[in-house]
Amino acid sequence: MSKLQESNEVKYKIAVKLLNIMLRNEIISPDEYKKIDDLNRQTFTPELSKVYA
Numbered sequence: 001m002s003k004l005q006e007s008n009e010v011k012y013k014i015a016v017k018l019l020n021i022m023l024r025n026e027i028i029s030p031d032e033y034k035k036i037d038d039l040n041r042q043t044f045t046p047e048l049s050k051v052y053a
Helices: 001-022 031-045
Strands: none
Touching: 001 031
């Protein structure tokens, strides 16, 4: 895995943690969570995204 890919994995994982906090605090809905997560997967293209699902 390249340094860039490692960086993208970390950035994606941070984004997921923030999304989970926002969902738990009812700042976003489950539908919004899914839409934002889909966009994050496109942006960061994490190789391990199937593991995160």
